[in-house]
Amino acid sequence: MSVYRRGLVSRWVEGLRYGGGVGQWSWLRHRSTGLGILLYLVVHIWDTFLVIFSPASYDAIMGIYGGKFDGVEYPLLRWAFRLGELGLIASVVFHAVNGLRVILFDLSPIRAVGAQKELFWAVTALFFFIMIPVAFIVIHSLVAEPTTVTAAIMLRLDLVRSFAY
Amino acid sequence: MAVTARSRRVKPAGGFELAAWYFMRISGLFLVFLALGHLCIMHLIHNVESINYNFVSDRWTNPRTGYIWRLWDLTMVNLAILHGFNGLRQILEEWINQAKSRVLLRTGIWIFAGALLLLGNYAILMFVKDADYLKNRRDAAADAVTVKAGVERSGSPRTRASVVVFDAQR
Numbered sequence: 001m002s003v004y005r006r007g008l009v010s011r012w013v014e015g016l017r018y019g020g021g022v023g024q025w026s027w028l029r030h031r032s033t034g035l036g037i038l039l040y041l042v043v044h045i046w047d048t049f050l051v052i053f054s055p056a057s058y059d060a061i062m063g064i065y066g067g068k069f070d071g072v073e074y075p076l077l078r079w080a081f082r083l084g085e086l087g088l089i090a091s092v093v094f095h096a097v098n099g100l101r102v103i104l105f106d107l108s109p110i111r112a113v114g115a116q117k118e119l120f121w122a123v124t125a126l127f128f129f130i131m132i133p134v135a136f137i138v139i140h141s142l143v144a145e146p147t148t149v150t151a152a153i154m155l156r157l158d159l160v161r162s163f164a165y
Numbered sequence: 166m167a168v169t170a171r172s173r174r175v176k177p178a179g180g181f182e183l184a185a186w187y188f189m190r191i192s193g194l195f196l197v198f199l200a201l202g203h204l205c206i207m208h209l210i211h212n213v214e215s216i217n218y219n220f221v222s223d224r225w226t227n228p229r230t231g232y233i234w235r236l237w238d239l240t241m242v243n244l245a246i247l248h249g250f251n252g253l254r255q256i257l258e259e260w261i262n263q264a265k266s267r268v269l270l271r272t273g274i275w276i277f278a279g280a281l282l283l284l285g286n287y288a289i290l291m292f293v294k295d296a297d298y299l300k301n302r303r304d305a306a307a308d309a310v311t312v313k314a315g316v317e318r319s320g321s322p323r324t325r326a327s328v329v330v331f332d333a334q335r
Contacts, residue, residue: 055298059217067214082213099197141212
């Protein structure tokens with residue numbers, strides 16, 4: 001039994017040429033964000049395991065996530081990790097919102113296929129609706145010292161922090 | 166329209182694949198709340214740069230709320246690993262179609278996932294606060310601040326004291 005299987009590159013090129021419309025890109029994004037999140041999940045379970053195995057190593061790793069190595073802050077490292085963090089949040093948000101779209105397709109395939117384009121744009125809109133303030137918060141904590149308005153907001157956040165942690 | 170709907174028949178007919186299909190939807194719904202809530206708490210309300218051993222040990226050993234966070238993390242880590250590795254298996258099985266390779270792939274994936282499940286569950290369930298480590302850290306931080314305050318001689322004694330407390334808390 002021999003099955004003809006195309007090579008990796010030709011499958012890739014054919015995938016890009018495939019006229020799947022908006023669904024094709026949702027599918028590709030859902031997949032790539034899923035793989036990215038899984039990669040981080042594996043790392044994240046290992047680093048959190050250090051909390052029970054070696055507290056000092058845990059603090060060292062958390063320092064690296066915040067751009068500090070051996071107590072010294074490296075701006076480039078900090079920016080790289082914090083932008084990676086933003087990418088991770090964006091991946092999870094997209095995967096979650098698009099996953100809800102997939103569930104809608106399963107609940108009512110005929111109606112969902114009829115509204116395929118609308119659902120795609122609804123996912124895109126909801127994604128940006130969540131991500132624009134999130135990106136603002138993450139990047140603001142990178143570039144600005146909390147001085148005026150943000151300091152007041154942060155002070156009020158302390159109340160939330162005291163029970164959500 | 167009926168044709169397009171018929172051509173999108175992705176739900177498996179039965180057996181393990183059907184169970185996996187249902188699992189992906191149900192765990193996904195749970196994870197929308199658990200994972201997005203986790204991200205919101207850790208990355209927006211708090212900050213990666215303020216999360217450390219002190220933070221995690223307080224969170225998990227708080228007498229009133231500790232068990233809630235442990236239950237949250239436990240549910241999330243189990244669902245996330247199974248959801249993630251089943252997704253990886255589905256992707257790879259589109260590329261690997263020989264029966265022997267598939268058995269090897271599934272074995273490998275579930276051994277790896279099982280090991281991660283053990284690590285995650287063990288850390289969350291068996292965690293005990295390392296008071297000695299925290300005390301040493303607090304002492305070191307207080308020493309550093311005392312030295313700094315002595316050198317700089319700026320601010321009232323009260324400010325210096327609050328700085329010590331603040332640093333010790335971190």
